Amino acid sequence: MWQLFQFPLCPFSRKVRLLMGEKSVAYELVRESPWLQRDAFLDMNPAARTPVLKHGQRDIVLVDSVAICEYLEETVEKAPMINGTATNRAEIRRLVAWFDEQFYGDVTAPMLYERMHKRIVHRAPPDAKVLREAMRRANVHLDYIDYLIDHRSWLAGATMSLADLTAAAQISVADYLGGIDWTGHEQTKAWYQMFKSRPSFRPLLSERMEVIAPPEHYEKVDF
Amino acid sequence: MWQLFQFPLCPFSRKVRLLMGEKSVAYELVRESPWLQRDAFLDMNPAARTPVLKHGQRDIVLVDSVAICEYLEETVEKAPMINGTATNRAEIRRLVAWFDEQFYGDVTAPMLYERMHKRIVHRAPPDAKVLREAMRRANVHLDYIDYLIDHRSWLAGATMSLADLTAAAQISVADYLGGIDWTGHEQTKAWYQMFKSRPSFRPLLSERMEVIAPPEHYEKVDF
Incomplete structure (x- = not known):
């Protein structure tokens, strides 16, 4: 196993x-x-x-x-997630890198550092200024996702791909840490709602990191 | 084209x-x-x-x-560089990520920032303390490469792969910026010498970034 x-x-x-x-x-x-x-x-x-x-x-x-x-x-043959032509696959991998590096660097990493690492390792309070800046950047990233979903069924094209899973993974951590303001991002919200109801996502949403509680809407499919 | x-x-x-x-x-x-x-x-x-x-x-x-x-x-079929079994390919990709993220973050990124970005964008001198720390970390990375080459013909296994190309790319930039002390790293040096003589590497080594000159040994195959 x-x-x-x-x-x-x-x-x-x-x-x-x-x-x-x-x-x-x-x-x-x-x-x-x-x-x-x-x-x-x-x-x-x-x-x-x-x-x-x-x-x-x-x-x-x-x-x-x-x-x-x-x-x-x-x-594993089931549910291919880096799929399509070589160009399609390159677009999926571009977006995986985008969320793993840009979204993570702009949003998830500073939030994890301020709200988790500082609390667990340094026993220090978060820096509100850093958190505000990360939230501001999260908003820019959600604009970009809105834009992608306006033009495509899924983030990288016509089918669900590793790009969607990567984005949902990063967003879910930022959302747990109270860093996502969903106001005005109806497209991304609808896409994320669909994700939240998938069997692959449910176990993640029900877990908790000790000492840090997520906001009330975090686990709800209808938020 | x-x-x-x-x-x-x-x-x-x-x-x-x-x-x-x-x-x-x-x-x-x-x-x-x-x-x-x-x-x-x-x-x-x-x-x-x-x-x-x-x-x-x-x-x-x-x-x-x-x-x-x-x-x-x-x-492109010629010269496969992510090759072998699925496990071999995972090891190649692990090392690509290692050099792109760890080596880059520890060594290349701070050196580029201090010696290139500060000069070109901010017209400011480099911070000697940051450069010393990057060089110290470069030395630890070369120890790791020595260790890999002690156990394998190439960084990720029996044949040359994208792991070798990625490592050589990062090291060549750090070496250009004067950040590599080759003393005591005979294995890595021999591996890098072989790389320097490859036709794919020659055009890179002959190029210069304006205002920044590399150390004398930079372009020499026998250094």
Whole structure:
């Protein structure tokens, strides 16, 4: 059985979980707090980042969410999520990188640092100015998603893809941390509502990170 | 004909150029300074990052170095660089992410900021403390590469792969900026020497970024 080393608010682990859920690949969760730099975890991944996907019996350790998703795509036929022509696939991968790097850097990373890392590691309060700036940037990103959905059925084209899963993973963490103002983003909201009701998403939404409570609307499909 | 939008010290563009060189794909270079946020460039890539690979006649615009490399790998048969079993391919992609994110974040990004960006954009001198810390981290990264080459013919396994090209691209930029101390890294040095003599690498090494001169050993195969 696969074991996924992760913590509840890791957006990259959420992306992998959504993909495994869509592909019906069974796995168990192993809680890992990468900031503790546990020796056995560093041995698996010197980059000290989640997710890591391990299969003990088959002696496989997969590191890095992009490498893991490509591996699952190559080895599991069900629910292809990097699909279509080479150009379509490039557009899916462009958007995966966009959400993993730009959205994460602008929004999810500063929110995780201010609201989770500071609280757990430094026992310090968040910096309201940094949070406001991250929320402002989240709003710009939602505008971009509105624009994409105005032109396409799904973020990268005509079918659901890894781009949608990646975006939903990042947004769900920012939303948990109270960083998303949905006002005026009806297109993105409708797209995200649909996501929230998928069986692959339900387990993520019901989890909690200790000491941090999400806003009331977080888990509701109709919000 | 493909056009690659890049600037001489962009490590991600260098990775794409090495791959196109190995695969004998013809392209012309278009100089792009992403920090100028040129409108026509932002239209192609709202992330405002190089490289972007464009084919005007075929109406294709490819964005993000990972998406571009996967596209080239899927469409050009010659010189496969993401090769082998699914597990081998996952290891190649793990190391690509390692050099694109960890090495870049620890070494190349601070060096580019201090020695290029500050000079060109802010007309300010570099912070010697930041440079020293980046060099210290470069040394730790070279230790890791020494370790990999002790156990394998190439960074990700028995054959040359995109992991080697990605590492060489990052290292070459750090080396240009005077950030690599080769003392005590004989394995990595021998591996890098071999790279420097490849036809795909020669054009990169002969280029210069205006106002910044590389150290004397930079272009020499025997250094």
